[in-house]
Amino acid sequence: MDIVVCVKRVPLTEEVDLVIDGQKKGIKKDQLAFVLNDWDNYAIEEAVLLTEKHGGTVTAITVGNEDDEEVLRRCLAMGADRAIRIEAGDTSRFDSFGISKMLSRVVKDLPFDLVFTGVLADDDYCGMVGMMVAEQLGITHANMVTAIEIEDGKVRTTSELEGGLGEVSLIELPALLAIQTGINEPRYVSILGIRKAAKKELKVMDLSELGMSDEELSPMAIIDEVYLPPETEGAQILAGDPDKIASDFLEILTKKGVME
Amino acid sequence: MSELFVVAEHRLGEIREITFEMLWKAGELAQEHSHTVTAILLGHEVSPIAESISDRADKIIIFDDERLKNFNADIYKETIAGLIEESKPILTLIGNTSRGMELAPCLAVRAGLPLATDCIDIMFKDDKLIAQRQMYSGKIFSDVSFAPSAGYILTIRSGVFSKDRIGDRQAEIVKKDFPLKDMPLKKDFIEFVETAAGDVDISQAELLISVGRGIGEEENISLVKELAEALNGVVSCSRPIVDKNWLPKHLQVGTSGKSVSPKVYIAVGISGAFQHMAGVSGAGTIIAINKDPKAPIFRTADYGIVDDLFKIVPVLKDRVLETKKG
Numbered sequence: 001m002d003i004v005v006c007v008k009r010v011p012l013t014e015e016v017d018l019v020i021d022g023q024k025k026g027i028k029k030d031q032l033a034f035v036l037n038d039w040d041n042y043a044i045e046e047a048v049l050l051t052e053k054h055g056g057t058v059t060a061i062t063v064g065n066e067d068d069e070e071v072l073r074r075c076l077a078m079g080a081d082r083a084i085r086i087e088a089g090d091t092s093r094f095d096s097f098g099i100s101k102m103l104s105r106v107v108k109d110l111p112f113d114l115v116f117t118g119v120l121a122d123d124d125y126c127g128m129v130g131m132m133v134a135e136q137l138g139i140t141h142a143n144m145v146t147a148i149e150i151e152d153g154k155v156r157t158t159s160e161l162e163g164g165l166g167e168v169s170l171i172e173l174p175a176l177l178a179i180q181t182g183i184n185e186p187r188y189v190s191i192l193g194i195r196k197a198a199k200k201e202l203k204v205m206d207l208s209e210l211g212m213s214d215e216e217l218s219p220m221a222i223i224d225e226v227y228l229p230p231e232t233e234g235a236q237i238l239a240g241d242p243d244k245i246a247s248d249f250l251e252i253l254t255k256k257g258v259m260e
Numbered sequence: 261m262s263e264l265f266v267v268a269e270h271r272l273g274e275i276r277e278i279t280f281e282m283l284w285k286a287g288e289l290a291q292e293h294s295h296t297v298t299a300i301l302l303g304h305e306v307s308p309i310a311e312s313i314s315d316r317a318d319k320i321i322i323f324d325d326e327r328l329k330n331f332n333a334d335i336y337k338e339t340i341a342g343l344i345e346e347s348k349p350i351l352t353l354i355g356n357t358s359r360g361m362e363l364a365p366c367l368a369v370r371a372g373l374p375l376a377t378d379c380i381d382i383m384f385k386d387d388k389l390i391a392q393r394q395m396y397s398g399k400i401f402s403d404v405s406f407a408p409s410a411g412y413i414l415t416i417r418s419g420v421f422s423k424d425r426i427g428d429r430q431a432e433i434v435k436k437d438f439p440l441k442d443m444p445l446k447k448d449f450i451e452f453v454e455t456a457a458g459d460v461d462i463s464q465a466e467l468l469i470s471v472g473r474g475i476g477e478e479e480n481i482s483l484v485k486e487l488a489e490a491l492n493g494v495v496s497c498s499r500p501i502v503d504k505n506w507l508p509k510h511l512q513v514g515t516s517g518k519s520v521s522p523k524v525y526i527a528v529g530i531s532g533a534f535q536h537m538a539g540v541s542g543a544g545t546i547i548a549i550n551k552d553p554k555a556p557i558f559r560t561a562d563y564g565i566v567d568d569l570f571k572i573v574p575v576l577k578d579r580v581l582e583t584k585k586g
């Protein structure tokens with residue numbers, strides 16, 4: 001069972017005042033901390049669990065710059081066998097179409113039974129790259145996958161639908177599965193583990209090696225402008241010291257009839 | 261003048277509300293730009309579903325076949341790609357749902373059309389299509405435009421448009437022969453499975469105290485449980501808490517959990533992602549406790565406490581207990 005997992009490094013944005021960049025095309029990222037996209041963390045763990053059980057290899061792949069290798073090393077420490085980084089310069093000039101074309105171009109020549117992506121990337125919230133890779137590879141797929149079992153040459157998946165309903169399918173291999181959070185419990189990665197994994201192969205390929213040009217990767221969807229959320233009335237903030245806040249809090253609960 | 265396609269979503273014989281919402285938005289755009297609205301309906305024995313939207317579209321194209329009894333993205337993709345090629349609609353709207361998110365990206369690649377997902381508004385500015393969407397969990401908005409194309413595909417977030425009927429329409433029903441009777445299927449539907457019900461039903465609770473990732477560690481959940489106990493309320497949670505197995509799935513609020521409608525909903529360390537907030541749209545009053553003043557939840561909550569939950573929650577609990585003692 002050879003599994004390729006597409007992973008992305010994303011900025012942490014909670015408790016941060018995001019600042020729009022001068023071009024109004026994105027946010028300033030130089031002060032932000034970055035992590036492996038939450039969904040991809042589950043995807044890597046699932047791939048490692050499956051190969052631990054059924055044998056085979058796990059390859060982690062990302063389109064990104066040198067800093068993004070940090071998440072590939074994390075994947076290697078979690079148990080991936082090798083990693084590939086597609087060097088494409090400033091990736092913000094591409095859309096999901098472009099990213100998915102690069103990924104499928106590389107994956108096509110790898111041995112694989114399964115390709116995993118996350119359902120979403122925590123930064124752009126697009127949820128596009130996975131299924132686009134599947135279509136470009138011409139393989140079938142499942143989305144929002146919360147359970148996987150391998151059954152003689154096929155894979156049994158559960159996909160999450162709205163309202164807590166799951167849909168079980170039996171799928172031919174090769175297939176692409178977009179992994180949903182909660183499918184497993186991703187293992188802890190120590191600094192030592194990451195250092196140890198440094199011996200594993202991390203290959204870098206650039207666009208010319210892929211035989212791809214900027215033209216064929218030119219975006220179909222373009223961010224015109226980003227901006228802060230329009231003002232809304234918003235919540236009435238309970239201000240003052242904790243004692244005052246507690247009094248106001250109790251008053252609201254009483255008024256709304258949930259305090260006996 | 262062109263057609264606006266709306267891919268009707270239904271499940272277990274019932275139309276999904278997102279279909280009404282997309283038809284409403286398509287109807288509004290059609291009125292402004294003299295387009296027509298065409299609903300695309302794939303399924304088996306779907307006449308009642310067609311009936312339920314017949315006053316909301318100008319045309320309903322129906323593919324009714326045994327093989328369409330269960331949703332299959334590969335079949336949907338091929339069928340709809342054929343229709344797009346034939347009619348060249350300027351827009352194709354698909355729900356940003358579990359199924360829509362599987363279908364739309366494949367269809368976009370297959371049909372060679374630009375796609376924007378999870379749109380919260382659609383505008384034509386000087387004939388140029390603009391899709392509004394959110395990034396960074398709602399902390400940033402963006403306007404997306406597109407390379408020139410004969411048509412565009414957009415997926416639409418649930419709950420942002422009205423479910424009402426717009427304009428006066430009486431749909432012409434067009435039944436088409438299903439073209440893919442022999443297409444080999446690489447994916448077989450097996451069954452639906454439901455989340456196990458638990459001992460408490462949060463959808464019935466009057467007061468919910470809901471815990472999110474801001475709680476940090478599993479053992480800290482006791483803080484929230486104690487507040488809930490003091491208030492005689494019920495504990496619920498956001499998805500990451502269930503993903504980590506800290507609380508059972510039947511306590512999860514949101515699109516992939518439960519919809520709740522308590523008199524008061526107290527969100528502790530929850531950022532307010534739309535998948536979460538969609539589950540509390542029926543709540544009477546929402547009180548959010550979060551130490552990030554920019555957390556999106558403060559945009560929809562009625563009351564906010566901007567503070568460290570570890571400081572404020574114990575104070576709240578003590579005051580509740582004191583007051584009760586009288």
Ligand SMILES: Cc1cc2nc3c(=O)[nH]c(=O)nc-3n(C[C@H](O)[C@H](O)[C@H](O)COP(=O)(O)OP(=O)(O)OC[C@H]3O[C@@H](n4cnc5c(N)ncnc54)[C@H](O)[C@@H]3O)c2cc1C
Nearest residue numbers: 472473474498499514515516517529530531536551552569
């Ligand atoms: C298909 C799909 C379905 C989904 N369904 C659901 C669903 O049904 N329900 C759901 O909840 N989510 C769902 N999600 C996930 C959703 O997108 C968010 O990731 C999730 O709601 C975030 O949960 P959270 O607010 O608890 O965590 P976070 O977004 O991480 O927010 C934690 C918050 O806690 C605050 N905080 C941190 N420390 C403290 C402190 N000491 N004191 C006070 N505040 C603090 C932070 O400022 C932050 O705002 C779904 C996602 C997808 C893709």
Ligand SMILES: Nc1ncnc2c1ncn2[C@@H]1O[C@H](COP(=O)(O)O)[C@@H](O)[C@H]1O
Nearest residue numbers: 006007062063117118121126127128129
């Ligand atoms: N630059 C990238 N490199 C590798 N994989 C990516 C990249 N961007 C997105 N993905 C994959 O696609 C999934 C969905 O991302 P998105 O479509 O951007 O929301 C992510 O969870 C990743 O698995």
